[in-house]
Amino acid sequence: MAFLKPSSRAAARASGVVASFLHVDAAVDAIRALRAKGYRDLVVYTPAPNHEIEEALEHKVSPVRLLTLIGGLTGCTAGFAMTIWMSYDWPLVVGGKAIASIPPYVVIGFELTILMGALSTVAAVALFSVLMGKRGTPYDPRFSDDAIGIFVPTASDQLGPIEQLLRSAGAVEVRHETA
Structure with missing residues (x-):
């Protein structure tokens, strides 16, 4: 299954800042502050789904639903077209009924x-997900237990202001990750 191997782009790790939070309110405040400063590509890890964090991230709607709709409409059209075409190509006239009867x-x-x-x-x-590939983001096992993690991908010259912003929002730990 060579086509499922991650690309070289997906294997590379992203560099940036990782912050750990113990409280949801502090993490939400940090996300809102980062988004106000123009940072959009945030990665957030939480031990359980949280609607406040989802609202603060303001994610775009997934394009998968549009492709599902297109596939469904294509299937419906193909199903009706195939059966009507088969009825007219090999007609079975029974009791004077119409050749192409839609209900069946x-x-x-x-x-x-x-x-x-x-x-x-x-x-x-x-x-x-698989084929587009994303750069690897840092992960800490505490993000699955009791902490909330925020990763901000950024260049090395912007690490200081982001670190100060995260600490002022209530981060318990802030560390730098390099590629």
């Missing part, structure tokens, strides 16, 4: 909608 074809249209929607979702997830 709903089942095939529905099945192909689900099939193509699911396949396009799997393909989109593979495209946007």
